[in-house]
Structure formats: C-alpha cells, structure tokens
Amino acid sequence: MQTINRTDAPATGTRPGKVRLGIRDVEAFYGQIQALRGVSLDVHEGEIVTLLGSNGAGKSTTLKTISGLVRAQRGEVQLEGESIAKLAAHEIARRGVVHVPEGRRILRGLTVKENLELGAFTVKDNALRRQRLDEVYELFPILHERRHQDGSLLSGGQQQMLAMGRALMHGPSVMLLDEPSMGLAPKLVTEIMRIIKRLNEAGTTILLVEQNARLALRLAHYAYVIENGKIRMQGAAAELRQDESIVKAYLGVGE
Amino acid sequence: MTWYDSFLQQFVDGLVLGSFYALVALGYTMVFGVIKLLNFAHGDLYMTGAFAGFGGLSLVSGFLGAGWLGIFVAMLLAMLAVGCLGVVIERVAYHPMLGAPRLSILITALAVSLGLQNAALAMTGGQYTAFSTDLGFGGFNLGNLFLSYNQIVLVTTAAVLMIALELFVSRTLYGRAMRAVSIDKDMCRMMGINVSAVIAVTFFIGSGLAAAAGTMAGAYYGSIWYFMGFLIGLKAFTAAVIGGIGSITGAMLGGLILGLLESFGTHIPFIGSEWKDVFTFSILILVLVFKPTGLLGKSEVERM
Numbered sequence: 131m132q133t134i135n136r137t138d139a140p141a142t143g144t145r146p147g148k149v150r151l152g153i154r155d156v157e158a159f160y161g162q163i164q165a166l167r168g169v170s171l172d173v174h175e176g177e178i179v180t181l182l183g184s185n186g187a188g189k190s191t192t193l194k195t196i197s198g199l200v201r202a203q204r205g206e207v208q209l210e211g212e213s214i215a216k217l218a219a220h221e222i223a224r225r226g227v228v229h230v231p232e233g234r235r236i237l238r239g240l241t242v243k244e245n246l247e248l249g250a251f252t253v254k255d256n257a258l259r260r261q262r263l264d265e266v267y268e269l270f271p272i273l274h275e276r277r278h279q280d281g282s283l284l285s286g287g288q289q290q291m292l293a294m295g296r297a298l299m300h301g302p303s304v305m306l307l308d309e310p311s312m313g314l315a316p317k318l319v320t321e322i323m324r325i326i327k328r329l330n331e332a333g334t335t336i337l338l339v340e341q342n343a344r345l346a347l348r349l350a351h352y353a354y355v356i357e358n359g360k361i362r363m364q365g366a367a368a369e370l371r372q373d374e375s376i377v378k379a380y381l382g383v384g385e
Numbered sequence: 386m387t388w389y390d391s392f393l394q395q396f397v398d399g400l401v402l403g404s405f406y407a408l409v410a411l412g413y414t415m416v417f418g419v420i421k422l423l424n425f426a427h428g429d430l431y432m433t434g435a436f437a438g439f440g441g442l443s444l445v446s447g448f449l450g451a452g453w454l455g456i457f458v459a460m461l462l463a464m465l466a467v468g469c470l471g472v473v474i475e476r477v478a479y480h481p482m483l484g485a486p487r488l489s490i491l492i493t494a495l496a497v498s499l500g501l502q503n504a505a506l507a508m509t510g511g512q513y514t515a516f517s518t519d520l521g522f523g524g525f526n527l528g529n530l531f532l533s534y535n536q537i538v539l540v541t542t543a544a545v546l547m548i549a550l551e552l553f554v555s556r557t558l559y560g561r562a563m564r565a566v567s568i569d570k571d572m573c574r575m576m577g578i579n580v581s582a583v584i585a586v587t588f589f590i591g592s593g594l595a596a597a598a599g600t601m602a603g604a605y606y607g608s609i610w611y612f613m614g615f616l617i618g619l620k621a622f623t624a625a626v627i628g629g630i631g632s633i634t635g636a637m638l639g640g641l642i643l644g645l646l647e648s649f650g651t652h653i654p655f656i657g658s659e660w661k662d663v664f665t666f667s668i669l670i671l672v673l674v675f676k677p678t679g680l681l682g683k684s685e686v687e688r689m
Contacts, residue, residue: 220576231571237564239683240564244561247561248565252576
C-alpha cells in the first residue's frame with residue numbers, strides 16, 4: 131500500500147493536471163474551539179476529490195474556509211497559485227470557487243428560476259446567462275418543469291439539483307459540494323452521484339465532502355480522510371476503496 | 386353634503402396621508418428585511434428629507450420656480466442627499482454593530498434618531514420653518530367632491546415611486562439579490578453577491594423614499610420642524626407591522642390602510658377627532674391579535 135500516504139504532507143504522486151485549488155496547513159477556529167489543525171489538500175484540474183471523515187471531523191469547516199465563510203487563522207488557500215485566503219467570501223466566489231452548502235440553502239420565497247438566475251449574479255453577459263440557464267434546464271429537466279414554483283418547496287432531491295444548477299449558473303472553476311446525498315432516498319442518492327460524475331466529465335473540477343464513504347470513493351479520483359481537524363490519510367480513491375479495514379476504521383459503516 | 390360625499394372626501398384625504406405613511410413604511414420594512422433592524426431613526430430621515438427638500442427648493446426656485454417643477458427637482462435632490470446620509474449612517478452606526486446583540490443595534494438606532502433631531506433643533510432653534518411654495522389651492526369638483534391638484538400630483542408621485550420600487554425588486558437581478566440578502570446572507574456571499582453593497586443600496590433607497598415623503602409633506606402642509614419625524618416614524622412602523630414587516634407590498638398596503646383609517650377616524654360620529662390615534666392603534670392591536678405576522682407577512686419558520 132505504498133500509494134496510501136499516511137502523513138498530512140502534500141501529495142506528490144502521479145495525479146494528472148495542474149493544481150487548481152490548494153490549501154496548506156490551514157488552521158481555523160470557531161470561537162475558542164479549534165476546528166482545523168493544519169489541513170493540507172490539493173484539487174487538480176478535472177478531478178473529483180473527496181474529503182471523508184466522521185461528524186465533526188472538520189469536513190464542512192474545510193469547505194467554509196476555502197469559500198471564505200470561515201477565516202483561516204493560519205495557512206494558505208490558493209486558487210491556481212494565487213492566494214485567496216484574505217479575500218471576502220463574495221470575492222472568492224467571483225473567482226469561480228462555488229460552494230454548494232450542506233442543507234442546500236435554497237432561497238425561500240424565490241422561484242426555481244429566480245434561484246438559478248441569482249446563481250449567475252456575477253455574470254454580466256445576458257446572453258451567457260440565458261445560455262447557462264438552458265444548459266441547466268437540459269441537465270435537470272425537472273427544474274424547467276418547476277421553474278415557477280417556490281424553490282424551497284421542492285423535494286430534497288430536487289433541491290439538491292437546484293443547488294447544483296445554481297452553482298453551475300456561476301460557471302465554477304471549482305465546485306465545493308457539501309453532503310449532496312444527505313437526507314435523500316437511496317435511489318436519489320444514486321441519481322445525484324450520476325449527475326456529479328456527468329458534471330465532472332463535462333469538465334467541472336469538484337471537491338466533494340461526504341459521509342457516505344463507499345459511494346464517494348467510487349466516484350472520486352483522489353481522497354483525503356480528515357479526523358479531528360487533521361488529514362490522516364490520502365491516496366487514490368481506487369486504492370482506498372479496496373482496503374476494507376481503512377473504510378471501517380476511519381469512515382464508519384458507510385452503506 | 387351627503388354622508389356619501391363626506392365619505393369620498395375623507396377617502397381622498399386618507400389616500401394623501403396614506404401615501405406619506407406608505408413611503409416611510411417602505412424604508413422601515415426594507416431595512417428590517419436586510420438587517421433585521423427596526424430603524425427608529427427612519428422617521429427622522431423623513432424630517433431631514435423635509436429640510437433637505439426645503440434647502441433644495443431654495444437652491445432651484447430661482448430658475449425653476451416654486452411650483453411643482455421646482456418642488457419635484459428639490460425632491461430629487463433631497464432623495465439623493467438623504468439617501469447618501471442613510472448609507473453613511475449605516476456604515477458608521479449600524480455596520481459595526483451587526484455582530485452585536487439585537488438590542489445594542491436598536492439602542493444605536495435610538496441614538497441616531499436623537500442625533501438627527503437635535504441637529505435639526507440646533508439649526509432651527511425649535512421653530513417651525515415655513516415651507517413656502519407657489520402651489521396654490523387649485524382643483525376641481527367631481528360632483529360634490531373637491532380634488533385639489535396638489536393631492537393628485539402628490540398621490541401620483543408616491544404611486545410612481547412605489548411602482549418603480551416594486552418593479553426594481555421583483556424584476557431586476559439586483560432587486561432579487563436584495564430579497565435574497567434578506568433571506569440568507571451567507572448563501573448570497575457564496576453566489577458572489579456583495580452583501581454589504583446590497584445593504585448600502587437598501588439604505589439608500591429606503592432613506593431616499595423617506596426624503597421624498599418629507600419634501601412632499603413639507604410642500605403640502607407648508608411648514609416643517611425638527612420633531613415632525615417622530616409621530617410619522619411611529620405610524621410608519623405601525624403601517625409596516627400591519628402590512629407584515631419585511632414585505633414591500635405589505636408596507637404600501639399598511640400605509641394606505643393606516644392613512645384611510647386615520648382619515649375616517651377623525652370623523653366618527655360622537656367621538657372627537659382627538660381619538661383618531663386611539664382608533665388607529667386599536668386596529669393595529671386587532672390585526673396583531675388575528676394575524677400576528679401582519680396582513681402579507683410570512684411566518685419565519687426555520688426549516689431544519
């Protein structure tokens with residue numbers, strides 16, 4: 131098992147593409163409580179990278195630190211080699227880091243279409259915005275069907291599609307997906323995972339946080355395991371997936 | 386005059402009063418929407434708007450006259466000036482308090498209110514200032530009903546402002562962003578929306594509308610003073626609550642309802658007109674008993 135690197139040093143293996151998003155030794159706090167104790171990870175161009183770990187391990191905090199909702203007290207966050215750690219959250223989003231948060235956070239009282247259009251708030255070109263809207267409707271026909279309904283009244287699976295569609299409207303350089311399968315029926319989980327794969331094949335770089343480790347490892351190219359705010363393990367997803375003891379020890383029961 | 390004519394006359398008076406209430410209530414409700422603050426200084430922005438309009442009119446009356454054209458330009462100047470003042474107040478007084486407990490920022494709003502009132506008091510010595518215009522008292526009769534041109538222009542201007550706002554908020558992307566900010570600020574940030582800028586624009590529009598109402602009220606009633614914002618601030622707050630605080634259409638509706646109630650309230654048989662405020666606030670209590678979220682308000686149910 132040489133490919134599984136048991137330190138939290140940056141990976142040096144043979145991953146394709148350039149580093150799109152890189153974070154180094156990031157520490158973050160919630161008040162007095164330290165949530166991240168030096169997290170480093172890389173997301174390469176065109177990859178699906180998954181960040182696994184149990185509840186409270188620091189998965190969501192890592193994503194929030196990247197998107198600027200939580201400040202990194204120490205460490206570096208870089209997008210295509212440029213530091214974004216000091217930028218305000220909306221500026222980070224404008225550079226193409228789009229966060230699809232846990233719980234989807236659909237804007238209540240706004241229609242599906244309005245939610246989608248706000249996803250492209252920073253896109254000034256009307257034609258481009260319309261084109262993206264068409265693309266999202268093509269990818270998620272149900273959203274087109276429901277476009278005039280209050281987005282917060284959709285079912286969980288449809289809300290997840292809306293949240294992802296809203297992120298696509300933005301034209302993301304990296305998409306941060308936080309627990310997209312949470313609370314969904316198994317059939318819908320499969321559907322969402324299929325969509326994530328399809329998005330990735332169409333060129334979207336994705337950092338995926340999941341509690342459902344087996345599922346995430348099947349989808350991802352590369353994986354990190356976080357525990358108590360530190361990366362405990364990393365490696366190609368295909369390798370991690372095969373080691374049943376690792377899956378059990380670090381990732382809980384899975385499916 | 387028959388009972389019916391008198392009813393119509395009060396209806397028209399109520400519309401005028403209601404237009405003022407609605408314009409001021411809009412600022413209350415919009416600010417509450419984006420930062421969940423009851424901006425108790427809002428009535429004083431209406432007062433400041435009246436003085437700014439007065440100042441504006443003395444600037445432009447030389448070449449535009451003191452008729453509706455001059456007043457209209459003065460109103461635009463006042464909206465601009467007070468809009469900017471509103472943005473400055475938000476930056477200086479409220480923005481640093483956004484992370485603080487709700488009560489602290491409420492007290493800050495009271496301080497801003499006192500500050501504005503006392504600044505005006507110091508400048509005018511507490512005297513009424515005559516807001517003289519060349520508007521005259523022209524109008525026409527519709528049966529037994531008398532409609533003054535002033536009333537028509539005023540209600541029309543208020544309506545145009547409100548329709549423009551409604552269109553801005555419901556049809557433009559920026560207006561939608563404003564609604565989105567009132568729902569979920571962090572989500573807005575994740576979509577690249579500059580939340581601070583949206584809050585600033587909201588204060589600009591809200592304060593500008595209060596200034597429009599202040600200028601028109603000054604021109605219509607003919608005098609202004611430093612304390613004129615206090616009662617209308619309370620009334621506009623009431624209107625916003627009746628309509629459902631946070632709802633823009635609700636604020637317009639609440640303002641008009643309150644204006645009409647007050648107008649009818651002055652003419653209830655056997656009860657003196659000094660009871661009109663008791664009448665209006667009783668209605669507020671009734672609305673809150675039967676519909677605690679206001680007529681168009683939605684309950685804030687948090688989805689888990």
